[in-house]
Amino acid sequence: MSEQSKYNDARVRVRYAETDQMGVVYHANYLMWFEVGRVELLRSLGFEYKQMEVEDGIGIAVVEVSARYRSPARFDDELIVRTTVRAVRSLIIKFGYQILRAADGVLLCEGETTHVVVNREMKKCALPEKYVKALEAMVEGRA
């Protein structure tokens, strides 16, 4: 196995807009942080998601999402979005996420998203090889 870290950490700070009247973050907002996590994971591999859309004409559409909420995030909390690649094949990609409170490392939320690669007409297509290779190298448990 490699010394290379198998996840990417991104940071976000909770906005007032993201809270609700229960005084904590509204649960749907974690999905946007998952998005931040996978965009930053791709950037850490040298890819810009927007370039995938422009240059390769592909998008990565979400087909499944799940999240388990363990402890609430609150306004102004600094959070770590820890993103891993769970699986990658030419037509499907799975990312895993942990949202941690930066101050004490407490795990607030875990989640997973599954994506299909689509072209500009929203039809399924194959993920170009350069992305497959780079993402495969991130898959947990690979050595």
Place this chain on the structure above:
Amino acid sequence: MSEQSKYNDARVRVRYAETDQMGVVYHANYLMWFEVGRVELLRSLGFEYKQMEVEDGIGIAVVEVSARYRSPARFDDELIVRTTVRAVRSLIIKFGYQILRAADGVLLCEGETTHVVVNREMKKCALPEKYVKALEAMVEGRA
């Protein structure tokens, strides 16, 4: 029982704000429609969610959510949010959702949320009996 329908249908129309640059609805927005669905299901049973918070001092915190996206919703689509009660116990409630395009009945998204009942201090507590009874009567497969 019962000819009585075991689900509640609510209607929403897709807002421009809910689309993204892929030209379809951003996936996190479906979770807000699930919220609309369960609020309207409670209203159909004679309960107002805001009154649960004010009068009974309880909230229904989301602890788990999952969604599977089958076909994209688009700007201005009218949608049916079909909500069912999957399970109800004193400490936990599970709702199921189908998002259907009203024009042709096509299923766009399915999901599930799991909730715990919490008091004003965000501690778990029991769901008052009147809600348990009403929700139990909605559970699919009960007769």
Place this chain on the structure above:
Amino acid sequence: MSEQSKYNDARVRVRYAETDQMGVVYHANYLMWFEVGRVELLRSLGFEYKQMEVEDGIGIAVVEVSARYRSPARFDDELIVRTTVRAVRSLIIKFGYQILRAADGVLLCEGETTHVVVNREMKKCALPEKYVKALEAMVEGRA
């Protein structure tokens, strides 16, 4: 003219997602209700905003917005979004808005948006004559 009403009323209900930890609606959400208001005003004139984009290849980009908040909207409030056309010329459209609480008619928020018409390349272009005519007939103070 005219007994004809010079505004269009649309209805929205406040979602839990739209509240913040102050216990009221987060102020940016009113801008999305303004959007609902102008889409429904156009529909009342026989136009679908999505068709303007598809058939005429034009969009109506927001270039200016202002809002004054008088009293807070709260979760589950039913609201009236009252929309007027303030001005229309071939290159610019101004809409006015009032957000009223349906239960008692109290004015919660007033606002205005200014739009330019843009083509698919986001360049300014003229609003097709059919829209100009229909919108002009809605302008307040015209007779």
Place this chain on the structure above:
Amino acid sequence: MSEQSKYNDARVRVRYAETDQMGVVYHANYLMWFEVGRVELLRSLGFEYKQMEVEDGIGIAVVEVSARYRSPARFDDELIVRTTVRAVRSLIIKFGYQILRAADGVLLCEGETTHVVVNREMKKCALPEKYVKALEAMVEGRA
């Protein structure tokens, strides 16, 4: 006049969730960046907005907002949120904002918000002296 800078710069990166089907950022999202700007300006003065709520029992409710959009922000753009204090009195605070694209310094949006200080019951109250002093020192044109 002082050498002290009279504004605070915060950074945000545009999320995919913040775009709409026009391919640019949906206009309401700039208001959330304004919020990030004023929270970070307060932090630069040694104050945490969340502590104002908890310790002083006050909130800063938005009563007026305006924004002028000059050029669209796009997905993944890094943005500078430049925030100034336009005016401060015991009952009212005005902030000004410029949203600049970090890559080339182009001004994308300008705005202003007006706030009243409210207590936990949402009644107007005076801003504690320590905040008045610190904010006054930020007001443009003061020397």
